[in-house]
Amino acid sequence: MKTILLSLIFSLGAFATTVTSITCSGQTATVNATTHGLVASQGFSLSGTAPTFNSTTSSVTANAFTFVLPAVNSCSGFTTGYTSVVPAKQIIELASQLNPLNATVTMNYLHWFTTSSPNPLSCTLPVTGATGVITNIGCPQSVWSGASAAENAAIVAGTTVESYGQLKVPAATSLSAVASQVVAQYNTMQAAFVNSLLSGGYYWNGVAWANH
DSSP states (O other): OHHHHHHHHHHTTOOOEEOOEEEEETTEEEEEOTTOOOOTTOEEEEEESSOOEEEEOOSEETTEEEEEOOTTSOGGGGSSSEEEEEEOOOEEEOOOEEETTTTEEEEEEEEEEEOSSOOOOOSEEEEEOTTSOEEEESOOOOSSTTOOHHHHHHHHHTSEEEEEEEEEEETTOOHHHHHHHHHHHHHHHHHHHHTTTTOOSEEEOSSOEEEO
């Protein structure tokens, strides 16, 4: 069960699409990538000769999508150096437990939800100083030890929200049934982020809701 579920989970982000170009309008970047397969408010990873960058789609068409860069990032820096895009990981299986007394298996996993209404965390990401000492001031790291620097940065930026999940099933449950339940659980909760039901970091100023 564990091996097949793990294969399914990672296949969600395994299909790379070639980036033909990236253009900018203010802080909004448009990524041109034929049949990229992403949908609105889905997480993605850009890679190439530039450092891997994770974000969340805004508007989406079949061959292009947009995303909004944080104010600290210059959009012009994203027009070169990125040649590939893949969907962000969505579900990562952790250790599972066998429960012989009641003939069940407990699946433990992480959900990585994505949101276009991020609530950034106040901390300093790991940096290497002149003495070679790496500092990390109060920044959380994913529970999953395999998370990349870009994936941990996306959690700090608030565009990726990590949540723990668990599912207990009879030991005789089929592999496909387990996978279907876990994916359905993810999709249902991801819809809450897309619909802004789980947005954070907003305030009312008497006229409109604004993100701080």
